[in-house]
Amino acid sequence: NKEFEVYYQPQISTKTEKMEGAEALVRWNKAENRIFPNEFIPIFEKNYFIIKLDEYVFEKVCENIQEMKTQFKDIPKISVNISKESLVDRNFLEKYEKIMKKYDIMPEEIELEITEGSTVNNDIDIQKILNKIKQKRFSIAIDDFGTGYSSLNMLEMMPIDTLKIDKSFIDRIDINEEKAILIEVIMFISKKLNLKTVAEGVETIEQVNYLKRWNCDLIQGYVYQKPLRFEELKKYIKGDKI
Ligand code: C2E
Ligand code: CA
Ligand code: CA
Numbered sequence: 196n197k198e199f200e201v202y203y204q205p206q207i208s209t210k211t212e213k214m215e216g217a218e219a220l221v222r223w224n225k226a227e228n229r230i231f232p233n234e235f236i237p238i239f240e241k242n243y244f245i246i247k248l249d250e251y252v253f254e255k256v257c258e259n260i261q262e263m264k265t266q267f268k269d270i271p272k273i274s275v276n277i278s279k280e281s282l283v284d285r286n287f288l289e290k291y292e293k294i295m296k297k298y299d300i301m302p303e304e305i306e307l308e309i310t311e312g313s314t315v316n317n318d319i320d321i322q323k324i325l326n327k328i329k330q331k332r333f334s335i336a337i338d339d340f341g342t343g344y345s346s347l348n349m350l351e352m353m354p355i356d357t358l359k360i361d362k363s364f365i366d367r368i369d370i371n372e373e374k375a376i377l378i379e380v381i382m383f384i385s386k387k388l389n390l391k392t393v394a395e396g397v398e399t400i401e402q403v404n405y406l407k408r409w410n411c412d413l414i415q416g417y418v419y420q421k422p423l424r425f426e427e428l429k430k431y432i433k434g435d436k437i
């Protein structure tokens with residue numbers, strides 16, 4: 196019924212202050228109500244409807260990238276959330292590649308976000324799946340990093356490009372900088388392993404300054420922008436006030 200809409204939240208570079216990426220986030224507009232993903236994604240993951248929804252969001256993203264390319268010279272790299280259920284689905288890669296072909300999208304234009312929790316699995320070889328994705332030249336981000344129960348050697352074994360530092364770590368910056376020590380540790384590991392870092396849920400300028408000091412690459416959060424409708428995203432790229 197066209198009730199699902201894809202929003203985009205800008206990711207700002209700490210070096211250039213420009214938008215270099217954006218994360219696609221789905222919204223459910225049901226009649227007068229807007230339902231947020233935290234309410235329905237966990238249910239959709241249980242009944243596997245998430246496989247259809249992730250695919251739908253991915254197709255919308257491809258369609259939107261194609262449109263942006265006709266209008267702008269530089270467009271942000273779009274990251275898309277992929278639930279574990281979608282990732283381990285047998286036809287995952289084939290289906291997504293077919294969609295990309297339809298809109299003439301290259302894997303370099305997209306980053307796939309999987310949560311840290313998705314990397315832990317005893318039954319299915321996630322590493323093998325990620326290697327296959329990597330071979331196709333997609334970039335892979337680990338979402339909610341630091342909240343799951345994966346071991347640190349996951350970082351060496353999996354073909355990862357980006358770490359997204361979970362908001363719970365960012366929140367500690369204001370309380371007491373000493374409490375934010377884990378961010379420094381994560382930044383240190385990322386640099387050593389040559390991973391890009393994105394800080395999520397950044398709300399204050401103090402947090403921005405702290406993250407700049409520790410050379411975090413990208414900042415995503417209300418301090419810069421909330422998630423925007425596609426029409427608003429295009430205005431934002433143009434530099435119009437929104
Ligand atoms: P996430 O991937 O960790 O996305 C970040 C969430 O933090 C988003 O919530 C975003 O709106 C919110 N956020 C961003 N900046 C700030 C900030 O400064 N302060 C605060 N308080 N929040 C901020 P959202 O859009 O409600 O999405 C919630 C979760 O639902 C996402 O968490 C993601 O795990 C999931 N999700 C969203 N869209 C999709 C999708 O298309 N597929 C799948 N599988 N999951 C999705
Ligand atoms: Ca995400
Ligand atoms: Ca996250």
